[in-house]
Amino acid sequence: MNPARTAFRALLPVLERGVSALDRSASAFLQPRRARGKLLLQPYVGWGTPGRVEVSGRVLLPRTMRPPQTGDPRLRNVRNALRRLFSREVGGIGVTGTLDGVPARAVSDSDGYFTLVFTLAEPLGAGWHEAALSLDGREGTTTARVQIVAQARFGIISDLDDTVIQSDVTSVPRMLLTVLTGNARTRSPFPGVSALYRALTHSEHERNPIFYVSSSPWNFFDLLLSFLSYRHIPLGPLFLRNWGVDLLAGHGGYKHEVIERLLTRFPDLPFVLIGDSGEKDPEIYAEVVRRHPQRILGVYIRDVTEAHRDTGVMTLRDEVRHTGIDLVLAADSLNAASHAMSLGLITPDGYRGVLESVTRST
Secondary structure, three states: OOHHHHHHHHHHHHHHHHHHHHHHHHHHHHHHHHHOOOOEEEEOOEEEEOOEEEEEEEEEOOOOOOOOOOOOOHHHHHHHHHHHHOOOEOOOOEEEEEEOOEEEEEEOOOOOEEEEEEEOOOOOOOEEEEEEEEEOOOOOOEEEEEEEOOOOOOEEEEOOEOOOEOOOOOOHHHHHHHHHHOOOOOOOEOOOHHHHHHHHHEOOOOEOOEEEEEEEEHHHHHHHHHHHHHOOOOOOOEEEEOOOHHHHHOOHHHHHHHHHHHHHHOOOOOEEEEEEOOOOHHHHHHHHHHHOOOOEEEEEEEOOOOHHHHHHHHHHHHHHHOOOOOEEEEOOHHHHHHHHHHOOOOOHHHHHHHHHHHHHHO
16 A cells, blocks of 8 residues: 555544544634524435435525526636535524424534434325425525335436546546536536436336435535436435545445445345446445345446556456346446346336437437
């Protein structure tokens, strides 16, 4: 292992404790003052089973940003990205929600995050529902979309950066240029992604749920949600990360933890895993297959790296194959669609939709 990386990992716990102490001190001074002003309630996409649902979100000070346009200057996009990254969170604020007449309440933590848990006496039907959220002592309500998972054939767990949305994560300078200067309408999806994901989520009799697990910070939630909507990519709950020191610790443990959580919450649901070769998705997904070979139907890895990385992914493919599961290193969405059709995960019509989409993009 690189000596510098080894030293950084050894110092990381000390760095985290120092930053946490500074954050607590700053919060003790700032939070009471922020709580007296106008507040923004930002709900995330809720999810759960017919009897138990979670809706998370964040309490922030408002920020001024107009809806994105394709012709927005890069400088405006940079300013908006910085506004997102340097959000001003508000802790100690009560949040109340109602879902199908059932109430739930939580208090935002020092980073502004909250999670409402609804336990429903009357089970909700599969599909999309809405929860009404409000801040204690404040006027107005905010709507959160909630995905109830039931009667699905399988679920999809997908990465976002360089899997769905082109982010150039293999090059830090290019990634920063892409992320900071783009917006929800100028950022580009990979050809065929929308058609592939629609084919996977919409089968003849069921709607298969999709979950997005990314190392992007929660600060970019609204941008990513707008991107999915604008590009007609199926909506699903997003699992992102807190902006701070924990982003420097790598995303392997975090992503694995979220996947294990989903497997536990939906014990009868098999999954398709989709990622890219740019970071650690092949290793993470291979470990998930080793632990749960009966729960994974297939693994699709978008090839976004050089040949030397492909060699390592192909080694993992051979190891995973011993469990009876295919790990497919796909050059594009069409390769993944072809394999998915061979497994019966998408229909021939779904495959033709991906083919037409990829052809139009070339």
